Amino acid sequence: PLALNESGFGNVPHLIDGFRDGKPAPHWQHQAFAPASGLRASLSDLMRFAAATLRPDKTPLRAAILLARQPRAAAGGGETALAWQIVPVESDGQTWPLLWQAGITGGFASFIGLRTDKQRAVVLLGNAGVDLSALGLTLMADRNAPPAPPKLVPMFAPASLAYPGLYRFDTGGDLLVRATGEGLSMQIGGYVPQTMSAYDEDAFEIAGASGQLTFERQESKVVGAILHRNGTNLHAARLSDAAPVLKRNTSPLNAKELAAYAGDYALSSTARAHVVVATPGLRAQLTGTAPTFLQSCAHDRFCDADGTLEIGFTRERNGKASALEWRQGVFEARATRDDW
Numbered sequence: 391p392l393a394l395n396e397s398g399f400g401n402v403p404h405l406i407d408g409f410r411d412g413k414p415a416p417h418w419q420h421q422a423f424a425p426a427s428g429l430r431a432s433l434s435d436l437m438r439f440a441a442a443t444l445r446p447d448k449t450p451l452r453a454a455i456l457l458a459r460q461p462r463a464a465a466g467g468g469e470t471a472l473a474w475q476i477v478p479v480e481s482d483g484q485t486w487p488l489l490w491q492a493g494i495t496g497g498f499a500s501f502i503g504l505r506t507d508k509q510r511a512v513v514l515l516g517n518a519g520v521d522l523s524a525l526g527l528t529l530m531a532d533r534n535a536p537p538a539p540p541k542l543v544p545m546f547a548p549a550s551l552a553y554p555g556l557y558r559f560d561t562g563g564d565l566l567v568r569a570t571g572e573g574l575s576m577q578i579g580g581y582v583p584q585t586m587s588a589y590d591e592d593a594f595e596i597a598g599a600s601g602q603l604t605f606e607r608q609e610s611k612v613v614g615a616i617l618h619r620n621g622t623n624l625h626a627a628r629l630s631d632a633a634p635v636l637k638r639n640t641s642p643l644n645a646k647e648l649a650a651y652a653g654d655y656a657l658s659s660t661a662r663a664h665v666v667v668a669t670p671g672l673r674a675q676l677t678g679t680a681p682t683f684l685q686s687c688a689h690d691r692f693c694d695a696d697g698t699l700e701i702g703f704t705r706e707r708n709g710k711a712s713a714l715e716w717r718q719g720v721f722e723a724r725a726t727r728d729d730w
Contacts, residue, residue, distance in 0.1 A: 391450045392442050396432035399424050408497020410519040410597075412542040412587050413572065415497025427493055433515055436502060440511035443489075443504055459489065479531050481507050488530055492523035501526035540589035545573050553605055554633045557615050557626035565615065565626045566719050567603075568633040568698065576603055578617075579720040582679055583698070633719075637697035640685035642670030651692075651703050651711045655725035663716060663725050665701075674701060676716070 399420075408415040420428030431439075442448070446455040461469035461476055468477035474489045486507035493500045501514040501522040512529050514522045524536045550569050557565040566577040570585070576596060577583040586594035592605040592612075601619030605612045617624040648667040655663040661677045671685035672692055682699050684692035690703045690711075699718045703711040713726045 392438060394431065394435045394439060396435045398430065399428055400430075405430070406517050408495075408517045408519070410497045412544070415519065417497075418495050427495060433513060436500075436513045436515075437511070440502060440504060440513060444506060444509055444511060459487075477527075479505070479507075488527075490523070490527060490530065492521065492526065494519060494521050503527065503530040505530055540595055542587040542589050542595065545588040550574055552612050554631075555612075555628050556630040556633060557628050559617075559624050559626045561624060564720050565617070566633050567615070568635070568719070570696065570698075577719045577721065582676055582718055582721050635697045638687035638693040638700070640671070640687045640693060640695075643686050645669050648672060650705065650709050651714075653711065653727055653729045655714050656728035657716070657723045657725040661723075662728070663714060665714070672701075674699075674716075 405417060408417065418428070420426070442451065443455055443459075446452040449455070458472040459474060459476075461471055463470050465475065466477075468475060470476065471489070474491055476487045476489055478485045479488045480486075484507075486505065488503065488505050490501065490503040492502075497517065497519050499514075499516040499518065499520055499522045501512070503512045503526050504510070510530065512526055514526050516522055520539055527533075528535050550573060553574060554567050554569045557567065559565060564579040566583075568575050568577070568583065572585060573588075574586045574594065575583040576586055576594075584600065585597040586603060587597070589595050589602075592607065594603045596603060596619075601617060604616050604618065606614040606616070613628050615626045615628070617626065645667055648669065648671070651672060652665050652667050655665065657663060657676075663677075664675045666673050668683060671683060673681050673683050674692075675681035682694050684694050684699065684701060687693035687700070690705060691700060692703075693700045699716075701717070702715045704713040704715075706712045711727060713724060716723045716725065
């Protein structure tokens with residue numbers, strides 16, 4: 391009814407490339423989860439949708455548009471409706487609803503905001519995995535724009551080899567910095583590794599906008615690091631000049647042998663390990679992290695090529711895996727099979 395002819399699912403023509411942490415990112419294929427975040431639309435279609443939402447009386451979808459706006463529950467200092475977040479804004483001595491929604495995937499982001507009091511709409515589309523909601527809301531509310539995220543700079547060996555090692559926080563707990571094929575990663579005890587991208591000398595942005603890590607030097611040698619996160623600064627002293635890595639010999643298995651390990655495993659109520667066959671090995675992925683390719687390195691054990699991840703499986707009498715142990719640097723967890 392709104393003639394949104396440039397909106398839909400799947401790989402529509404003219405999709406631009408996306409980027410995450412300064413590196414090209416593939417277009418996500420959502421399959422069963424497509425209704426949640428797989429809808430793709432052009433700027434002109436989103437503006438047409440915004441105009442219809444601002445003036446529903448001019449469309450045949452008036453009842454549906456008004457129904458979608460109605461508040462359903464309190465959320466985040468405002469309210470939530472059917473797919474809309476609602477926050478109150480002041481204008482001419484009155485309070486008005488500001489409707490907005492934002493999306494972000496591996497290499498893309500979007501924002502749409504509406505104000506009926508000013509008949510204003512803002513649509514933002516970005517081909518980088520950077521949240522646009524803060525920028526969109528400031529534009530809608532006539533506030534100063536937030537600072538731009540730090541510009542990332544490329545980091546190559548041998549420069550990247552100055553930082554890897556085992557660090558220990560002054561308050562206790564370990565920090566592991568590794569050189570990977572894509573740059574550097576950092577890992578705090580009990581958590582999975584996170585990639586880092588340089589934005590200044592000895593300064594790195596942690597993937598997912600979860601903080602920064604800066605390094606200290608004495609006579610040009612890196613001797614410590616400071617983790618900046620949520621307004622706190624945690625210092626860690628460097629204990630070794632290299633991160634511990636134990637590479638294992640791997641061997642391929644056929645698809646029939648690998649099928650016994652494939653499935654979903656629950657680490658907790660919010661974290662799962664998803665394992666699929668990717669001949670000649672497995673592809674494993676924790677909730678919220680990138681997938682890792684593994685090959686058999688011992689009986690019921692699989693390792694990655696860098697020697698940083700090892701998964702051991704427990705099998706039942708029928709040969710099907712019932713649990714796994716995930717060991718990745720200073721992160722260790724056990725998960726039981728919980729196929730959906």
